[in-house]
Amino acid sequence: ILNVEQSPQSLHVQEGDSTNFTCSFPSSNFYALHWYRWETAKSPEALFVMTLNGDEKKKGRISATLNTKEGYSYLYIKGSQPEDSATYLCASPTGANNLFFGTGTRLTVIP
Amino acid sequence: GAGVSQSPSNKVTEKGKDVELRCDPISGHTALYWYRQSLGQGLEFLIYFQGNSAPDKSGLPSDRFSAERTGGSVSTLTIQRTQQEDSAVYLCASSRAPRSGAGGGETQYFGPGTRLLVL
Numbered sequence: 430i431l432n433v434e435q436s437p438q439s440l441h442v443q444e445g446d447s448t449n450f451t452c453s454f455p456s457s458n459f460y461a462l463h464w465y466r467w468e469t470a471k472s473p474e475a476l477f478v479m480t481l482n483g484d485e486k487k488k489g490r491i492s493a494t495l496n497t498k499e500g501y502s503y504l505y506i507k508g509s510q511p512e513d514s515a516t517y518l519c520a521s522p523t524g525a526n527n528l529f530f531g532t533g534t535r536l537t538v539i540p
Numbered sequence: 541g542a543g544v545s546q547s548p549s550n551k552v553t554e555k556g557k558d559v560e561l562r563c564d565p566i567s568g569h570t571a572l573y574w575y576r577q578s579l580g581q582g583l584e585f586l587i588y589f590q591g592n593s594a595p596d597k598s599g600l601p602s603d604r605f606s607a608e609r610t611g612g613s614v615s616t617l618t619i620q621r622t623q624q625e626d627s628a629v630y631l632c633a634s635s636r637a638p639r640s641g642a643g644g645g646e647t648q649y650f651g652p653g654t655r656l657l658v659l
Contacts, residue, residue, distance in 0.1 A: 454610075460645060461645045463647070463648075465650075466558065469549040472543070472544070472631075472651055472652050472653065473583075473631070473633075473650045474650075475647045475648065475649065478646075478647050480645065516584065518582075520583070521569065522645065527573070527585035527588055527596065527598070527599060528573075528583075528585060528648065529585070530575075530582045530583035530584075531582060532581070532582040533582065
């Protein structure tokens with residue numbers, strides 16, 4: 430079992446605010462770190478797969494950083510919009526076949 | 541192209557009945573995964589198929605759960621003698637063949653899920 434933890438569990442921000450949340454994972458035997466966005470009544474959507482320490486990825490207003498030595502990744506959203514409201518999941522494989530998911534950060538952007 | 545599809549989208553069944561959930565992966569994806577999310581829980585890995593290799597069944601919670609993948613494409617997850625604790629959203633995902641033999645490094649593309657309710 431891999432302990433992938435996310436914080437906070439839920440977050441409410443005003444439209445236009447920037448926000449960030451954290452994913453922590455065991456730093457030993459690191460293989461990859463995935464971020465997904467899961468909107469209500471839709472499929473989880475892949476945002477990033479990150480593998481290198483210090484890696485930073487960006488997709489529009491969303492970006493993520495990775496620190497494999499200390500075992501954490503941050504997801505940032507700049508200028509939050511109501512359509513960003515979703516649950517953001519991170520996951521890490523063990524090097525075997527499955528992804529261990531965190532319980533997610535549920536983001537609500539208030540117009 | 542078409543994404544991952546799952547059927548049925550919703551299923552209500554009585555305790556003790558068997559159910560079958562179907563997943564059609566993205567064409568050309570050799571890896572297929574089943575997960576479930578119970579109320580208030582995170583996504584839980586169930587089973588992984590890669591090509592013609594023996595599936596990784598390490599996540600199946602009991603012997604009432606089984607899955608098969610025919611012809612390297614469509615997969616069926618079967619739950620026998622359903623229990624109320626089996627109520628969950630069952631998600632299927634597919635990906636390209638993992639480069640290093642392990643399935644965790646490739647982006648997984650998820651289907652819309654099957655919402656199972658066992659009364």
